[in-house]
Amino acid sequence: MTDTDSTTTGPLGPDDITADSPFTLPGFFDALAEGRLVAARCTECDTQMLPPRPACYGCGSRAVTLSEQPRTGEVISYTSVNRPPSAFEHLAPITVAVVELDSSARLTGRVEASLEDVAIGDRVELRIDDPETVDIDPDFDLSYEEEWPAHVFELL
Amino acid sequence: MSTAHLIAVGSSPLGKTDLPGRDLFSKALAEAFEELPDPADVVDGLYVGAQSERYENQIMQGTLMAEWAGLRNVPAERVEACAAAGALALKNAVRDVRAGVHDAVLACGVEKMTAGGTEGATNALGAAFERALEQRSGITAPATYALLARRYLHETDATERDLAKIAVKNHRNAADNPRAMFQQAVDIETAMDAPDVAPPLKLYDCAPVTDGAAAVVVANDEVAAELQRRSDAVRVAGIGSAANNLAVAERDLTFVEGANVAASTAYEDAGVDAADVDVAEVHDAFTVCEALLAEAAEFAPKGRGIETVEDPEDRSAGWTDVRINTSGGLKARGHPIGATGLLQAVEAYEQLTGRAGERQVADADTALLINEGGVADAHTVATVLTATDGGA
Numbered sequence: 001m002t003d004t005d006s007t008t009t010g011p012l013g014p015d016d017i018t019a020d021s022p023f024t025l026p027g028f029f030d031a032l033a034e035g036r037l038v039a040a041r042c043t044e045c046d047t048q049m050l051p052p053r054p055a056c057y058g059c060g061s062r063a064v065t066l067s068e069q070p071r072t073g074e075v076i077s078y079t080s081v082n083r084p085p086s087a088f089e090h091l092a093p094i095t096v097a098v099v100e101l102d103s104s105a106r107l108t109g110r111v112e113a114s115l116e117d118v119a120i121g122d123r124v125e126l127r128i129d130d131p132e133t134v135d136i137d138p139d140f141d142l143s144y145e146e147e148w149p150a151h152v153f154e155l156l
Numbered sequence: 157m158s159t160a161h162l163i164a165v166g167s168s169p170l171g172k173t174d175l176p177g178r179d180l181f182s183k184a185l186a187e188a189f190e191e192l193p194d195p196a197d198v199v200d201g202l203y204v205g206a207q208s209e210r211y212e213n214q215i216m217q218g219t220l221m222a223e224w225a226g227l228r229n230v231p232a233e234r235v236e237a238c239a240a241a242g243a244l245a246l247k248n249a250v251r252d253v254r255a256g257v258h259d260a261v262l263a264c265g266v267e268k269m270t271a272g273g274t275e276g277a278t279n280a281l282g283a284a285f286e287r288a289l290e291q292r293s294g295i296t297a298p299a300t301y302a303l304l305a306r307r308y309l310h311e312t313d314a315t316e317r318d319l320a321k322i323a324v325k326n327h328r329n330a331a332d333n334p335r336a337m338f339q340q341a342v343d344i345e346t347a348m349d350a351p352d353v354a355p356p357l358k359l360y361d362c363a364p365v366t367d368g369a370a371a372v373v374v375a376n377d378e379v380a381a382e383l384q385r386r387s388d389a390v391r392v393a394g395i396g397s398a399a400n401n402l403a404v405a406e407r408d409l410t411f412v413e414g415a416n417v418a419a420s421t422a423y424e425d426a427g428v429d430a431a432d433v434d435v436a437e438v439h440d441a442f443t444v445c446e447a448l449l450a451e452a453a454e455f456a457p458k459g460r461g462i463e464t465v466e467d468p469e470d471r472s473a474g475w476t477d478v479r480i481n482t483s484g485g486l487k488a489r490g491h492p493i494g495a496t497g498l499l500q501a502v503e504a505y506e507q508l509t510g511r512a513g514e515r516q517v518a519d520a521d522t523a524l525l526i527n528e529g530g531v532a533d534a535h536t537v538a539t540v541l542t543a544t545d546g547g548a
């Protein structure tokens with residue numbers, strides 16, 4: 001994990017908050033589409049936050065910076081969504097997990113494995129898919145989400 | 157600061173009904189005001205807890221419910237924090253009465269969850285989860301709680317059977333509750349053999365989709381004294397609320413910290429300790445929540461929350477003798493999302509005024525309510541209620 005180049009350290013000013021910046025969702029997903037998973041890192045307490053945001057939930061500080069994340073981590077917990085929301089029905093049953101990346105950042109994601117093949121502590125790697133590949137019902141996406149990539153974990 | 161009292165309560169039938177939301181509200185209101193003057197002569201404002209406008213395509217629920225109660229030209233607001241909406245309505249009503257803004261306020265909650273079938277409820281509830289990474293991974297309410305349950309079973313000695321016992325206990329309690337959706341006991345084998353919903357959670361680990369409404373009248377000393385016999389009023393001794401992170405991934409999966417903060421705040425406000433609580437209604441949307449909340453409320457040592465099903469004398473050292481979810485809880489009383497926090501208050505009101513019938517806990521004079529929204533404690537409200545006359 002490394003702090004990204006040309007990094008802004010908060011408090012963010014109004015001009016720092018643009019759709020090009022990973023501190024916003026469009027900027028975060030643009031970076032993800034290019035293969036970079038970017039978190040906000042608190043420079044006071046080192047909490048890593050996905051997606052990035054302007055303040056730290058750990059200590060309240062706005063002194064946050066951007067930090068590119070490792071793609072590997074381990075399963076903290078997992079289950080199977082047997083009856084998913086209608087837009088995801090074609091993927092059922094969906095194995096999902098909370099994953100702690102090697103940076104300590106945590107995120108939820110689908111796991112491309114059946115439930116019985118997953119256990120707490122398993123090593124996984126993040127994969128980034130085009131939205132078309134996942135084939136989620138287009139009605140699910142909001143207008144600004146249509147081009148956003150989807151994330152999924154593969155067992156290592 | 158004025159003292160806030162609950163002077164009357166009411167609820168609609170709970171379950172799948174032929175009544176829309178506003179009519180369910182009318183039922184709850186009719187019961188609460190059975191022995192009171194018109195609402196317009198009693199309350200000066202209204203808060204309504206409602207999780208989602210998707211069920212009935214209706215926002216402006218504050219205005220609508222006020223109108224149905226005959227209230228006009230008074231503040232009337234919908235409040236929302238998913239399943240914590242009902243207790244938020246109560247909290248706001250209590251705050252207004254304590255601050256002297258109003259002499260009496262109606263706190264109510266309503267949800268018509270069956271309007272769009274199971275799919276409609278799944279999609280409406282899904283809006284409570286963090287959108288960018290969690291909703292877009294296809295999660296549901298049972299799945300997010302299953303993430304908590306899986307981790308809890310991993311970190312403690314608890315088993316799936318221990319979780320099922322919580323459902324069995326709550327069904328047994330509901331069998332004695334005329335308000336409950338499921339007034340029948342289930343046995344442990346039925347619960348264990350039920351289909352998986354999101355492993356390790358099975359059907360009986362999950363609260364049902366429920367239509368329902370509840371209403372509670374919150375009043376200051378003067379209004380309470382004028383309208384109620386002293387033994388029929390319950391004092392709101394303490395209240396606290398707290399938000400935790402929205403994304404389940406960014407929370408401690410086995411310590412509901414927001415609930416712990418809310419409960420601690422409510423205890424401090426009331427000047428009581430966890431050990432003083434005789435009865436508690438805690439938010440068992442899924443069985444694992446009852447165990448987690450018993451720990452967060454400091455009734456149980458860490459990892460032993462599953463002993464909520466045991467009689468006090470059979471529990472581990474460090475447990476209090478509180479009785480939990482005497483109503484049957486969300487699991488068996490029913491869980492009409494926006495009304496649930498107020499249904500908890502209804503049960504506590506009945507316990508503290510000696511009206512709980514077969515469920516009555518002897519000498520109950522302090523109750524704790526914990527109502528959560530989002531996945532577990534994304535938002536939590538905790539309330540301490542005490543009997544005015546020193547016990548039932």
Ligand SMILES: [Zn+2]
Nearest residue numbers: 042045056059
């Ligand atoms: Zn920090």
